[in-house]
Amino acid sequence: MxxxxxxxxxxxxxxxxxxxxxxxxxxxxxxxxxxxxxxxxxxxxxxxxxxxxxxxxxxxxxxxWDKDLMKQILKIAIPNGMENGVFQLVKVALSGIVALFGTYQIAANGVAQTIWSLAALAGIAMGPVFVTVIGQCMGNGDIKAADDYFKKLTRITLLLSSAWNLLIFVLTPLFMRFYALEPETKQLVIQLVLIHNLFNAAAYSFSGAFSNGLRAAGDVKFTMYVSVISTIAVRLLLSWLLGVILQMGVIGIAIAMVCDWVVRAAILIWRQKSGKWKTFRVI
Structure with missing residues (x-):
């Protein structure tokens, strides 16, 4: 962290x-x-x-070179790599969509993304914690401990992320003093940060850090499928529908982003409760 x-x-x-x-x-x-x-x-x-x-x-x-160990590692690394690759490609496509909007919306989106990266720190920082704790529990064959830590770490992530996102939102007017923005642009930045921080605290805690726990347990293919399909079908297509077709601009892009988080969070929570992840063994 x-x-x-x-x-x-x-x-x-x-x-x-x-x-x-x-x-x-x-x-x-x-x-x-x-x-x-x-x-x-x-x-x-x-x-x-x-x-x-x-x-x-x-x-x-x-x-x-250990052939068997490399195969075990690549079973995790390749799905994660594909997931991150698709995400980066979609980010490029979304940048192209944002470029279609007016100058003040492009400026607001750029400033908001800088603040978003700061607001997302709490959720991102908890990701390695899930990997380490759940991975060690599953490696020791202690499934009950892994299940208990899933719940405990999720509560910690929600509390930490909620407090951090609230703090960043409160400080947003201070951050914007460093930018030469028109009042209309500043208002749009506030709206974007509000949308992001509300759902980053609630939904991203599950679609982000929580998903790392499933990966640590060895359920990497399912998380990859969910991430790739949701990123393309929800974030990308919904961004085009809301941002361009319905002319909501960058607000539509932000709504599509949080919808992606909500969809992923719902599916991953169901997956964790189903107990399927308990049947995997990484090494």
Missing amino acids: YLSIASNTINIIGNLIGVFVLHEGVAGVAYPSLLARTFSAVVITVLCFQKKNEVFYRYKWIFQ
Whole structure:
């Protein structure tokens, strides 16, 4: 969580300096993003080799080849990679849809997305917690503990995410002082952040962090199918319908996004309650 906060802080401060101090335009946004991600990659790599950790890397393992273990890993990695790949492609398509709208809507969407990335930190930070705890429980064959921790971690995620999203929404007017925006644009940013933060606290806690628990249990294919189908059928198509056809603009894009979260959350909650995830074994 601390690493995520530090990385996003570097990104946000870098964006402000790059755009408003150095006047680098788009490059002022791109370079801080590269710097933030490089910082995270370096820090997490160094931490992975720390021998004081219960689990750590050894240099001699890097070039070792274990066919059976690789097959086990790829069963998880490939579905996750496909899921992330589709998501990034849809993001590109959504950027094209947003480009069809007026200048003030494009500006509002850009500012809102920066604030969204900060508001989403709590839910994103809880994702690795689900992976670690549920993964260890399932690895030990303690299904009851995994079931109990699903409930406990979900409650923690909901509380943490709700408090964090509320805080970010309250601070949104302060954030917008750093942007030279027209009153109409500022009002639209507030509306976008409100829509995002309400559902990020409630629905994304399940469609995001909660889904990582199912992946840790080995239920990766189902979560991939749900994510890919929902991203395309709900987020992308609904964005076109609401944003372009019904002329709701970026508000329609935001509504489509939260509808995607709600649909995924409902399906994943049903999946967890069905107990099917208890039958998988990763390694």
